[in-house]
Amino acid sequence: MYPPERNSKIKFRSQWDLGDLTLLLALLVVIFGIIRTASKFSGAYHANLEISTSLTVLPGYTAQTLLRMVAAYFLSLIFTLIYAYTAYRSKLAAKILLPLLDILQSIPVLSFLPGVVLALIALFPGQRIGVELAAILLIFTGMTWNMTFSFYQSLITIPKELQEAARVYRLNLWQQFWTLELPAGAIGLVWNSVMSVAGGWFFLIAIESFTLGERSFKLPGLGSYLATAAERGNLGALAGGIAVLIAVIIGIDFFIWRPLIAWAEKFKYETVEAQNSPQSFVLDFLRRSPTLRLFRNQVWSPVGESFALGLTRTFPRYSQPRNLEENYQLIKWLNWLFISGFAWLVLWGTWEAAMLLQKLTLSDWQRVITGAIFTALRVIAALILSLLWTVPVGVAIGRNPRLAQILQPIVQIAASVPATALFPVMLLFLARLGGGLQIGSVALMMLGTMWYILFNVIAGSQSIPSELFEAAAVYKLSLIERWKTLIIPGIFPYLVTGIITAVGGAWNASIVSEYVQFQGKTLTTAGLGETISTATETGNFSLLLAATAVMSALVVLTNRLVWRPLYKLAQDKYQLLA
Numbered sequence: 001m002y003p004p005e006r007n008s009k010i011k012f013r014s015q016w017d018l019g020d021l022t023l024l025l026a027l028l029v030v031i032f033g034i035i036r037t038a039s040k041f042s043g044a045y046h047a048n049l050e051i052s053t054s055l056t057v058l059p060g061y062t063a064q065t066l067l068r069m070v071a072a073y074f075l076s077l078i079f080t081l082i083y084a085y086t087a088y089r090s091k092l093a094a095k096i097l098l099p100l101l102d103i104l105q106s107i108p109v110l111s112f113l114p115g116v117v118l119a120l121i122a123l124f125p126g127q128r129i130g131v132e133l134a135a136i137l138l139i140f141t142g143m144t145w146n147m148t149f150s151f152y153q154s155l156i157t158i159p160k161e162l163q164e165a166a167r168v169y170r171l172n173l174w175q176q177f178w179t180l181e182l183p184a185g186a187i188g189l190v191w192n193s194v195m196s197v198a199g200g201w202f203f204l205i206a207i208e209s210f211t212l213g214e215r216s217f218k219l220p221g222l223g224s225y226l227a228t229a230a231e232r233g234n235l236g237a238l239a240g241g242i243a244v245l246i247a248v249i250i251g252i253d254f255f256i257w258r259p260l261i262a263w264a265e266k267f268k269y270e271t272v273e274a275q276n277s278p279q280s281f282v283l284d285f286l287r288r289s290p291t292l293r294l295f296r297n298q299v300w301s302p303v304g305e306s307f308a309l310g311l312t313r314t315f316p317r318y319s320q321p322r323n324l325e326e327n328y329q330l331i332k333w334l335n336w337l338f339i340s341g342f343a344w345l346v347l348w349g350t351w352e353a354a355m356l357l358q359k360l361t362l363s364d365w366q367r368v369i370t371g372a373i374f375t376a377l378r379v380i381a382a383l384i385l386s387l388l389w390t391v392p393v394g395v396a397i398g399r400n401p402r403l404a405q406i407l408q409p410i411v412q413i414a415a416s417v418p419a420t421a422l423f424p425v426m427l428l429f430l431a432r433l434g435g436g437l438q439i440g441s442v443a444l445m446m447l448g449t450m451w452y453i454l455f456n457v458i459a460g461s462q463s464i465p466s467e468l469f470e471a472a473a474v475y476k477l478s479l480i481e482r483w484k485t486l487i488i489p490g491i492f493p494y495l496v497t498g499i500i501t502a503v504g505g506a507w508n509a510s511i512v513s514e515y516v517q518f519q520g521k522t523l524t525t526a527g528l529g530e531t532i533s534t535a536t537e538t539g540n541f542s543l544l545l546a547a548t549a550v551m552s553a554l555v556v557l558t559n560r561l562v563w564r565p566l567y568k569l570a571q572d573k574y575q576l577l578a
Helices: 018-039 055-089 091-106 109-123 128-156 160-168 173-184 186-202 204-208 222-232 235-267 281-288 290-314 329-357 362-399 401-416 419-433 436-447 450-463 466-474 479-513 528-538 541-572
Strands: 209-212 215-218 515-518 521-524
Touching: 018 055, 055 091, 055 128, 055 173, 055 186, 055 222, 055 235, 091 128, 091 479, 091 541, 109 128, 128 173, 128 186, 128 204, 128 450, 128 479, 160 173, 173 186, 173 290, 186 204, 186 235, 186 450, 186 479, 204 209, 204 222, 204 479, 209 222, 222 235, 235 281, 235 401, 329 541, 362 401, 362 436, 362 450, 362 479, 362 528, 362 541, 401 450, 436 450, 436 479, 450 479, 466 479, 479 515, 479 528, 479 541, 515 528, 521 528, 528 541
Parallel strands: none
Antiparallel strands: 209 215, 515 521
């Protein structure tokens, strides 16, 4: 159903060379670095920790930030595979999981702070590991939602012919997942992983350095370094921190994302090989390496086969309908157990929330509603401005691998640099124009919005089979006809996914775009993001809950009334058929 390899011209080496030695040494250095950095996460937490802005601390701070990002990403990946697959396989679970995903995606990162931080500090009193776990979970909340939406969208748009072929070949659930469902979502998952990591960098400052009531929490890292440099107005340290961040992003792009993007090309559904497919020097080296071939043959393949055999023996049925609960009584029971537990949790949470909201005054509610209107207008403006340039640029990058080689790292850098780190320069520029934070907040919101659309459009354009473009050339379709009959329908499911996550990202970005600290001063503009940031810093949990609830309600209503119908349209009308 999918070609085994794109690049058949790669010649395997039979002898080890300097490259393999370098690979082993690099692996040992990475393992040593992880152990060394992780050892710093233990011990007592010092509330009065001073973050240095000396350039000499950047290597250590960067290593600690990278470890948090890696842990959060793998946690997000595991969550994505389980959550999206469960919603895809169980219609009953999907009725709960999809609306819940809308709600979770709409909750700003700072709104998770009180519950997550206080719970983990109580679990690990006085220990740094509690604050570290809180930071990892907060990064997770900024990473996982667009990955989950993307993988679910890929699953529900698998061509029916391929699903029928899986049933004809009597594949069990594990075989279907490994050979059909996971490959079908590979391209979108890789590109949304790029976006997720960029989103993690975006909120890094708010996560590694924040205030909760009268308590200030800081962790040594690149985010807290940039926050301290921006707060002190130390432009030299700020430039050094951004330079290190850019270097890290370029390194991650070269050694991780480019190989993954080139590797995921083999999962594109097409009958002819594209003439200009993405290339990666690192991937070519790994494919030729005897070291990795030995590891794959002696370790990875036997373990994978044993695991698959165990699953086959545990779940011996072969003809599986999409709806799992039709086959397994245990899954039916677990579904109802989950629903009952979820219902009890909702009732308990509603009661506690009602008690907390009783403390609010009429002026508090007026502030929340007014802020919601202002922020909604900024979200709409940011979304429209983002769509105007991300769709054509995303299609151009996705259809031209040579252009992608040049622009991909540039886009990742632009998407990953925390907006608040760039804000001092932006403020100085806007001050001359007289726009201030009113315009600056929209610009900052765009920095947290447009990348979701761009990366999904790139993934969508790359997933369009090359032979369709060849057919368009044969029929001599004009540029407008190509966009109308091929490109827009081809990228439409991905575009809807990008818009859904972009809207959530725009609301989330309001917490850093409407409330900014610069040179010891706090700059604000009316909005829900400003209300949430102020409530978090002052410890006003009633106001924080009200603002978060209103923001979540607006995002969920928009998703259910606007984006979900478009999602269904993408599934029913714009599905690729074999």
